[in-house]
Amino acid sequence: MSATALVTGLGIVAPTGLGVEEYWSATLAGRSGIRRVTHFDPTPYPSRLAGEIDGFEAAEYLPSRLLPQTDRMTRLALVGADWAFxxxxxxxxxxxxxxxxVITASHSGGFEFGQNELRALWSKGGQYxxxxxxxxxxxxxxxxxISIRGGLRGPSSVLVSDQAGxxxxxxxxxxxxxxxxxxVVSGAVDASICSWGWVAQMAGGRLSTSDDPAxxxxxxxxxxxxxxxxxxxALLVVEDAEHVKRRGAxxxxxxxxxxxxxVDPKPGTDRAPTLQNAIELALGDADMVPDDIDVVFADAAAVPELDRAEAEAITKVFGPRGVPVTAPKTATGRLYSGAAPLDLAAAFLSIRDQVIPPTVGSVSARPYEIDLVTGAPRPTALRGALVLARGHGGxxxxMVVRAAGHRHV
Incomplete structure (x- = not known):
């Protein structure tokens, strides 16, 4: 029998809170971390809002020697890993x-660090x-x-598949x-709210241009x-069940x-998107059926054609309004490769507390035939959850998660 992979630790760094309980209380309360960008002057750009993390001073958590050699993204990841452990x-x-x-994902790498060094190159010269x-x-x-800081030499890698990573x-x-x-400590943290990263994100054509955070x-x-x-x-500590038992987690x-x-077919073909296939295969991998899923954490692109495709995939598997759907990332913004691990953390916290967090802002999903949780948290019996993520390019x-010890019968 294959080893069971349990999650025993969560390290969260989010625009709505640093640490598990701060993030979770804000999420259930529907507090948003979206505001006008402060990391740089966004005035010249058509998109000017972001989910920024307030109150994070890397020097409070990390040795000074690490600061000049790391991007903000990496500083957040190092602290998130520390908190997860x-x-x-x-x-x-x-x-x-x-x-x-250590296995993480990345969407953009250390964009801000690279921007600063390019500025030094062009304004001062290569020696700077x-x-x-x-x-x-x-x-x-x-x-x-993370490996160096913890002295961790087990299997380590990085996955790059945009927001699915x-x-x-x-x-x-x-x-x-x-x-x-x-x-294994796994998950992702991204941070590319800088002018160079902003231009790259706008090139995708999917950023909102509204100036109203709500x-x-x-x-x-x-x-x-x-x-x-x-x-x-978020970073998660994923652990073998026998190891969990031996050490008394x-x-x-x-x-x-x-x-x-x-991966979706090439645009312009008559082949359907494959998100439904991914859902069905994940359920099969878990030896579970649609009725075993009590909530879906949606990718939630907020692009009508992409929302429609996701809603159709969910509806085809679970039936019209057949399962509660939520997207707490509306309070944080899409965190790129960090978004889905944060949704995983939220799914586990939902199972822990038997409550579904709301989708902030959205009020009506009638055209999509899904049961979108809005307005307030929804108390409900939760044993299994499905988390979805999609990346640019198809x-x-x-991923299916469930309460420890729960098996489909």
């Missing part, structure tokens, strides 16, 4: 070096470019820096657990007109039960 009751240095791996530029911008830098990384962590690794990011709503970007994400949030990823990822 602490939540799991783990001191990495006390574990066998090769028993713990930091030697740390050679890796601080790189997609794999979070995995590398966060789920794909956790799925890879589950594979490593099944191959015999005791523990109306800018409205998935499955008649007023939907693009998403608001954000920074942050203080808590278990639940199990990574199933996963599948697909990436789809679906």
């Amino acid at each position: 602490e939540d799991a009751g783990v001191v990495p240095s006390e574990l066998a070096t090769y028993d713990v791996g 470019v930091s030697a740390y530029q050679s890796f601080a911008w790189f997609y794999a830098v979070n995995s590398g820096q 966060g789920l794909d990384a956790v799925a890879q962590a589950r594979r490593q657990i099944r191959k015999g690794t005791s523990m 109306r800018a990011y409205l998935p499955f709503d008649d007023r939907a007109a693009g998403h608001v970007p954000g920074e942050g994400g 203080p808590r278990v949030y639940g199990e990574i039960a199933g996963h599948a990823s697909t 990436f789809n990822s679906a």
Whole structure:
């Protein structure tokens, strides 16, 4: 029998809160972290809102030697990993070096660090470019820096599949657990709210241009007109069930039960999108049926044709309004590769507290025939949850999680 992959620790860095309980209380209260960009002057750009993290001072958490060699993204990831291990009751240095791996995802790498070094190159000259530029911008830098900081030499890697990458990384962590690794810290943190990163994001053509934080990011709503970007994400400690038992872990949030990823056909063909396939394959991987899923955490693109495709996939699997659907990322913005791991964390917290968080802002999903949770949290019996993520270029990822010890009969 394959090893069971349990989640025993969460490290959250989000626009709505630093740490598990701060984030979760804001999420249930429907408090939004979306506002006008402050990291740079957004006035010249058509999109001017983002989900920014307030109150994070890296020097309070990290040694000074790390600050000049890391991008904001990596600083957030290092602290998130520290918090995840602490939540799991783990001191990495006390574990066998090769028993713990690090698998993260990245959407854009260290954009802000790269922007600053390019500015130095063009304004001062090559001798003023930091030697740390050679890796601080790189997609794999979070995995590398977390590994170095914790002395972790188990299986480590990075996944790059745009906004689907966060789920794909956790799925890879589950594979490593099944191959015999005791523990993997996995998930993603992204942060590219800088002028260079902003231009790159606007090139995708999906950013909202609204200046009203309450109306800018409205998935499955008649007023939907693009998403608001954000920074942050979540790191999860994924652990073999036998290892959890042997060390007496203080808590278990639940199990990574199933996963599948697909790629949509080339635009312009008559072939259908494949998100429905990903959902069905993930359910099959978990040995579960649609009735075992009590809530769906949607990708929630807030682009009408993409919302329609996602709603149709959900409806075809679960039936019209057959399962509650929520998108708490409307309060944080889309955090790119960090968005889906944060949704995973929210799914586990929903199961813990038996409540579904609301979708902030959106008020009507009638055209889409889905049961969108809006306005206030919805108390309900929760044992299984489905988390969806889609990346630009046709990436789809679906992950099923459930309460620890719960199996489909």
